[in-house]
Amino acid sequence: MCHACDKKPVYKLISGESLCKSCFLDYFEKKVRKTLRVYKLVDKEDSIAVAVSGGKDSLTVLDLLHSIYKENKKIKIQGLLIDEGIDGYRDQCLESTKKFCEERNISLTVVSYEEAFGFKLDNVVEGRKPCSVCGVLRRNLLNSHARKLGVKKLATGHNLDDEAQTILMNQFRRNVEASARLGPITASEAHEGFVPRIKPLYFLSEKEIMTYAFLKGIVREFNECPYNKESYRNQIREMLNQFEELYPGTKHSIVSSFLEILPALKVKEKKEGTVIQKCLQCGEPCSQEICQTCVVLNEIKSSQHSL
Template sequence: MKCDKCGKEAVIYQRYSGMHLCAAHEIADVERKVKKRMRQEKMVIPGDHVAVGMSGGKDSAATLSILAETFGKRPEIKFTAITIDEGIEGYRNFSIPKVKELCDRLGVPHVVVSFKDEVGCTLDDMLKRERKEASCTYCGVFRRMLLNKKAREIGANKLATGHNLDDDAQTVLLNVLNGDVERLARLRPSRIQEGLVPRIKPLMDIPEREIALYAFLKKLPFYLGECPYAHESLRGEVKDMLNDFESRHPGTKYSIMRGFDSIVDCLKEKYRQVPLERCEICGEPSIDKTCQGCKLKQRIHIKI
């Protein structure tokens, strides 16, 4: 196969666009889409301090690399990488060194926040104490809480995550399958909530497989391993289903997000954004008087 733009050997065929692209044009295509989205939504502007959630995987590596290369020479914009160490044996101890390697290469400060220090025990220990919920429930609640808390503490006014097209399409479909329409409305918040650092998702228009290829072509350090608890998640089943649909009907993931974007304003009108309270125990932003993190701590008998 030859690249449709320059005639060199192609490294990818984008079935949804019908384009064959060589390595250089695949890199350029990813970066073009990311920069277009960032311009449209003014994701990064002068004066910003952007915290970047770094797992050590391909998505976060690509996010930090593109942000640093795009804005790194502008002294009025600052980046800090934050890694949440959940305490998963045989997983985070391999991925954290990859984050450090990339941050050293890009000259970006790196902060590691651990479940053990901040929550009171590791995820592995939590799951030994109680198994009423899937592991992703505990992990997701505490990881989001700690990312937001640390971003706020370091003075960041935005929090960038590596969520890609696949992630967003899965989330939309997952909420539809769960009948949680109100949560769909919250995927596009109408305003900034006190105590919550606004999130940006530079990769939201890029399919996962293209990000993986981009990371390889750019020779970014990242960890290929999968979380050992990933098989427990319903999201994994939704991911497989969507990939099957995408294989048979190219463009399905883009179609899901276009459909969602066309109805989200109506959803936000029906399900108005509720002002957050402060958790009476820890002071973090919460819908209820007690946040989900403190509720989980009480259930697994962690001292608050």
């Protein structure tokens, strides 16, 4: 039974205590509000674009930020969706996200690879790693279009699982520099062209978010990117889930201990990290002369010309 009120349980916490539906929803929302407060993710006057994919995480962030701030005239929340061009997946997510935003009267901007780059992801993945191409191009469009929309911050649905996976991936690849840019808020001291990112679901696991999204009717249908199973991240996810099963609390421990060393990583990054400049080709902020987006686009264009 629920440890707080004795009703039928729906969720068991890592501590072993069970919660009923209403106590779980309360626990979840308090945790999000605490993250917003402790890490000062939202200012008194703010404008935020939520990067939505149509999945449970980003729709939960959009739903929560919208409901927390809808009475506050000084804080504006809107959605930003990148349509990569993945048939049978993104087209379905796009329709459900449009409906979701219409029902809540939330403004939604959709930007497609096709209009921005002239191709669909599906048409350029052969012989390439889809998640690597997509990650670079998606980040570019989210940042540049958040800037075009004039928002001060970009909110994402990154959760405890995502962060624990990324911390391990960076360790395994000896990429300390990338880890210095993690955390619940990624401020953009490095360059004014980077829109700061906030992660309101930072301390919530995928299972907690799915439970919340199901109980609130936010998502009912399963929808997974067809390229997801091929990714390195998916292998790390499966390994971490195995560990979590054997040693509950593993993901929390990875993220909490990481947050203790993050200030030192940021100091090191500031002293020794690469200088951010403007890409010579497109003008976007980057750490090399040519940004990763232009490198990927140049490679795709040259392979299309050689056909």
